[in-house]
Ligand code: NAD
């Protein structure tokens with residue numbers, strides 16, 4: 297049994313990770329519940345939930361003094377790119393300053409740590425059009441969110457190299473699955489779509505706005521594959537001081553995505569085509585060769601991932 301700290305552990309990816317680990321391990325979750333929910337977490341006597349902010353440095357200091365962790369997954373962030381454009385200072389505190397504070401405290405207080413894994417984003421690649429993205433592709437962060445993720449990622453890897461505190465980073469592409477919160481217009485497109493499909497199915501008036509012609513592509517990766525990647529990166533020796541793309545290596549258009557959900561649910565959702573979003577990138581795709589060198593295989597293609605996800609939605613609604 298190991299001891300884990302998951303910041304942002306009541307959120308989408310964090311709660312999926314926490315629930316998976318709770319079967320065999322002790323997990324401390326810190327979350328301010330700004331986006332996450334306690335109901336995402338399974339009941340377990342191995343879970344300690346701390347309602348607080350990673351920007352509360354006294355709290356973070358206390359947690360890192362009271363517990364010794366084997367693994368830390370730093371997932372807490374304001375994950376909305378649009379929010380970072382509206383509120384660069386506030387989001388910088390969470391998305392960058394909290395990371396530097398955490399790794400500095402870890403360096404001093406967590407002498408036995410086996411790994412800290414930081415959640416970065418494919419947003420760091422920006423709009424440079426060459427695909428697929430390799431870890432060493434051109435980096436062109438275009439928003440406060442992306443700049444903060446890239447800077448934080450670099451700090452994490454520098455701490456690994458300078459101070460010999462084992463740390464790694466991952467760049468998520470478009471993750472989807474259970475517990476993704478569809479409450480904001482900038483929530484992940486699959487969570488929004490599934491929500492609208494469900495509304496339509498239950499007889500409520502619902503449609504969906506596609507920004508652009510729907511031919512834009514994304515590398516959608518199912519959260520179970522993401523957990524697998526997080527555990528591989530967290531435990532492998534060769535991943536120390538390294539950053540990894542986390543995707544499937546396959547891309548899907550928005551139109552195909554919608555048709556696939558329609559097919560699985562046997563429901564047609566009215567679609568409205570709107571002007572493209574300003575700053576939207578047309579295509580995104582990960583090269584995952586580096587992750588594959590840790591024995592990663594994406595188990596879920598888009599159809600398989602959506603099928604399990606929609607099954608879960610049906611069970612819980
Ligand atoms: P999420 O919003 O569901 O999870 C983030 C969690 O952090 C939420 O539960 C939120 O309440 C919590 N949080 C926010 N500010 C906090 C603070 N100050 N203190 C403590 N907790 C705080 O998002 P997610 O999709 O699960 O993302 C997890 C991580 O992965 C984030 O760092 C995000 O930037 C990154 N990421 C996600 C995607 C994706 O496709 N979902 C893509 C790229 C990167």
Ligand code: UD1
Nearest residue numbers: 375417418419469470482483484485505506507512573576
């Ligand atoms: C996503 C992440 C971002 C991450 C980036 C990395 C989310 C919310 N955002 O951005 O954090 O850094 O991947 O690859 O997970 N769309 C519509 N209609 C809608 C909503 C979206 O047509 O109602 C379109 C968007 O214009 C875009 C596509 O769907 O073309 C995907 O959008 P979204 O899920 O917001 O993700 P990204 O912009 O790729």
